[in-house]
Amino acid sequence: MFGKDALKILERDFKHPKFRHDLEARIKFARNHLPHKVNNQKCVPFIYVDIEAFKGAWLSPELLELVAGHIKRCGKGFGAFGKLIGALGLAAAAYHCVLSLYTDGESAKEAAKEAICHGNSNNAGGKNSKNIDFDAAWGSVTMHYAEQASGLPASKWDSIEALSELIGTDARSDDEYYSDDAW
DSSP: OHHHHHHHHHHHHTTSHHHHTOHHHHHHHHHHHSOEEETTEEEOGGGEEETTTTEEETOOHHHHHHHHHHHHHHGGGGGGGOSOHHHHHHHHHHHHHHHHHHTTSSOHHHHHHHHHHTTOTTSOSSTTOOOSOHHHHHHHHHHHHHHHHHTOOHHHHHHHHHHHHHHOOOSOOSOTTSOTTOO
């Protein structure tokens, strides 16, 4: 569900007037949020609340909304497993994947549908796309993000959990555009 939820969050953001009819703006947004080097140091902008000042690491609304959706699905038994390390790592990898699918300007959803129609569900989205088989293509990325999350201090985890509860918004809705078989 993380992939579908991440796609829905990004597509919701792209409904904003500054992106709605501007393909180049969507491409630029995706590229600016993907990992890149800043002053010769690797930076992952999409994990920050403020991507320009790099403040609020691991507190971006997109990640917290993905984690909140996961908590909501897991129900009352969720707290039994401790910190949200895996959930946060998977949320980051899913959002990274969705941003990557948009870097060539195509809708990830449309690219995936087209690939499936042509019998090639493992390579959707055009020349710059990533493999939509999340486990194969993104397992190591997920592990990397989870590894980074495991080193977060207790105060950061308190913030993540509190803000996730506050957001409490499940990214999925009854919107028929997002069918259960998409991801």
